[in-house]
Amino acid sequence: MAAIMRKPRSTLKKTNSVLAMLSRINRTIVRAESPDELYRAACDIAVHCGLFDAAWVGLVKPATGRLRALASAGGIASLEEQLAAAGGLADAVRSSGTLAIHEDLAALPAAMRCDVLEQRGLHAAAGLPLREGTHVVAVLVVYATSASCFDQSVVDLLAEVADDISFSLDHQLNEQRRLAAESRLHYMASYDAQTGMPNRALLEERLPQLAARAARNGNRLTVLNVRLLRLDKIAALLGPAGMDEVMRITALRLEDCRTPDGMLAQLGHEEFAFAAADLGDDADIDAFARAVKQAAEQPLQVHGKEIFLRVSMGCVVHGLHEEEIGYLLRRVRAASRLSDDDSGFRVYSPELDRDLERHVEMEAELYRALERDEFELYYQPQVNARTGVLAGVEALLRWRHPQRGLISPGEFIPLLEECGLMPRVGTWVLRTACLQASEWQRQGLPPLRVAVNLSAQQFRMSNLVECVQQALDDAGLAAEHLELELTESLILENAEQTIQAMHQLKKLGVSLSLDDFGTGYSSLSYLRRYPVDRIKIDQSFVRDMTEHRSSAALVRSILAMAHNLGLGTIAEGVENDTQLGYLRKLDCQEIQGFLFSRPLPVEEITQLLRDVRRWASPDPLEAASSTVLVVDAKPAVLQLLQSVARRAGWKLLTAPHGSGGLELLAADNIGVVIAGIAGADFLRRVREMYPDTVRLLITADPEAATVIDAVNRGELYRVLDKPADGNVLHDHISDAFRRYEANAATLRLQAQLQETNGMRVN
Known part of the structure; x- marks a missing residue:
């Protein structure tokens, strides 16, 4: 203190101003919650201490190393003006990492000079490097109108200001790292790393709260388990990266189904669970389960492939199927694991646990x-x-x-x-x-x-x-x-x-x-x-x-x-x-x-x-070439056809409706099929299932729209008029059999040629 008293009064005043600046910055350091808050406060304190007329802080961009204006005081308003005011001085401090004093800005090299400073009457400046650890992360520049304000005591105190701010930044950085580590540990303990969904531990922690909320609203807590099936095959097809994408998309789709008073958690790699506090009755639960199933089983586009998932779901209601909250997940997982019915959804019952015990045994x-x-x-x-x-x-x-x-x-x-x-x-x-x-x-x-x-x-x-x-x-x-x-x-x-x-x-x-x-x-x-x-x-x-x-x-x-x-x-x-x-x-x-x-x-x-048995195996072509099937014919026409068949030596089969006709077609070799107008749909199915069989329609109205439509679609070989003449019927059916034989012979020849050539594609 004695040394200070021996200094000229002007020097003592300058020193006290910087001491006040240092003291106020240190008090701010204790209260500041972030580096940005500290930077802004340092600028304001530097100007209000009385020695400096302006101050500026710029942050170093990690990617480029260039400075970005963050805060200022003393009337430097716009960002452009802040950057101009800093000039090349701040960049020189960033590069050297040392405190720089310039008592005559007019004497600076042209690259470092700034017209804005001269216009404002600022003639001296000091640049302070601010560090986090060993890295310069910001630069604080203070400006003065007096060219002789930076004596040694001021410079020493400014260096102390830079050290204290840097110490605070380093402390905050370490604290941020500690908090980040704690946050990561908490995240890892409570959330799935692949999808970001809450995990089983967090779900179990919140189930009592959800149960209480459901009770307050007059509902029961419902837990729905969703188990994804066939993931091993999908994983083998897509690989790890593709499988991660499948899980992320599925998790987002399921999250969209979550009720307002509910929670979705991922219990394992292939398993999710909903906890809903706002489902009132069985109808609400069924509707919710259907929506979840539909969302989960929508096709996925992953790596250019269309993927289909299947799910198995189980449900348990607190207070109805299980009183103990701690057993809800066990019960619902048992229901979903054993869900093998057509709907893929099963509500828990005690029998499922007994089945699980038998499964383990x-x-x-x-x-x-x-x-x-x-x-x-x-x-x-x-x-x-x-x-x-x-x-x-x-x-x-x-x-x-x-x-x-x-x-x-x-x-x-x-x-x-x-x-x-x-x-x-x-x-x-x-x-x-x-x-x-x-x-x-x-x-x-x-x-x-x-x-x-x-x-x-x-x-x-x-x-x-x-x-x-x-x-x-x-x-x-x-x-x-x-x-x-x-x-x-x-x-x-x-x-x-x-x-x-x-x-x-x-x-x-x-x-x-x-x-x-x-x-x-x-x-x-x-x-x-x-x-x-x-x-x-x-x-x-x-x-x-x-x-x-x-x-x-x-x-x-x-x-x-x-x-x-x-x-x-x-x-x-x-x-x-x-x-x-x-x-x-x-x-x-x-x-x-x-x-x-x-x-x-x-x-x-x-x-x-x-003592092996054998079936008799008649020549199908020979049998079909003499067998005619009549479906949906009127009695008079049926009698006429029976008479024609006996005279021609044909085998006549009859059926009262199309389903009976299809059974006969499957069991017998039939070359020609005849149906009345009511059997038009039957003839359409014959064309689809037995395209080689020749199809005839017998009707009293050959101009009917149904008949014309069937002819246009190629479902008929010929339309027969009714009432019919026996000789005309005989000629038409004989012609139909010849058509069948010609088609069948062509197909047989093709098969023989293929067998002879021994064609095989590998």
Whole structure:
């Protein structure tokens, strides 16, 4: 203090002004909540302390290193004026990182001079670098009208001002980092990193609040669980980045369904849960569930591919299905996990927990089933559709439980896949089926093909080819007698790798078939590259094909495609003569189903192989060329047609309505169909399902709009007038049979040429 008193009064005044500035800035440092607030306060304090006439702060842009004006005091108003006032002085301080004093701005180099300063009467300036750690993040410039205000004591105090502000900035930066780290930890603990949705922990924390809110509004808290299905296949198709996009889009769609008094959380990679406090009754819950399902199952466009999701949903209502809030998520997850009905939605009931317990018990028993020899193989015949000769058998896995007896494959095979046991069990199936086929040959039975299903897990085995070769070698079975069945969905996964693996299997000499064809998303561009020998038409199409035109069209298309690609065909699930007749007409090569035999244990299938039945197989062309079907004809016309048929030696079939006519068409070989005007729709379906059959319409009004429309659409070969003359009817029907024979002969010749040429597209 004594040293200060010895200074001239003007020096003491300057020093006190800067001391006041330093003191006020330090008090501001304690209160400031952000760097920007501190910068603005420093400018104001510098001017109000009495020594400086203006002040300016500029921030350093991290990306470019250039200065951006942030705050000023002393009448420097516009941003342009602020930048001009700083001139090159502030940039020099930013570059050097040191305090700079200029007592005569007029003496600065031209690049650093500023006309604005001279116009304002400012002749001296000091530039202070402000730091965060070691980096200059801002520059504070103070201006004075006096050219002699910066003596050493002022300079020292200004350096202290810069250090204190920098210390504060560094402290704030560390505090921001600490808070950011805490925020990140809180975020990670409460939100899903992939979608940004609240997670299970946050949902469980808020469930009591939501339950209380629902009670206040006279409602019950409803929890809806949404489980996404088939994600493994989509992930294999799109890869990690594509899967992330699928989840983000799905999360946003579900968020749009959230009720105002509700919450959406992500419980896991493939699972979401809604908690709604504003659903009043069952109708509200059902409407909400339908909206969620519709939103989740809308097609997605990801990486140029259209993706379809399926969901399984469960629901639980607090106070109705479960009193304890802590058990709500457990109950609703049980409901969604076991939801396998057509709607994909199930409300919780105590029985579901009992089913889950049985599920867990069965899973444990499966681990021991292979060791205890509880698995066995049944075999279902595959038969030539024309000759009735047995062409092969399919090996089907069965589990004979020591207490529960024979368990349905649909119950335990999905469990094998969940447990990861399918590769081990599949290897056992392959080996056992090969040994059995070899045993039949040793018993003197004719060699036949044995088909074995490969699961997705088994197909992904790195040593699959070696396992197949080992099974053939151990059994002493020629590879030509083994067929491996692959599902359509399996071959979509990593298509290029799958094709390569299939070629490796083909090199062994085994045949490959594509199971459940038509139920997946196979692209024809891939199908022509798959080295398959045969495709199996899924039984869901076979079951409905004689009644539903869409199923019939699919079966026709699949068979036509297979013939064009030179592939064998087999239809599964054939249960009656009507289905068999229709498949024969479409030239399906083989059939499999209860019509011939159910899956049989080894002893029974062996006996069947020794005494195999055959169907009679008349020449379909010869039979059809003399069979006429009459549908919806009036009694008088029907009697006349019966008389004409007897005289001509034709077989006459009649049906009172179109559905009966379709059954006869499926079961018999029919060349000509006649219907009255009421059967016009029936003739349209005949054209779609049996395009080679010649169709005649008999009517008293050939000029009717319905008749003309049918003729224009090509649904009719000819229109017959009524009342009709017997001789005229005979001539017309004879002409129709000749038309049928000519068409059938052309088709037969094409098939023979294709077979002779041995065309096959791979």
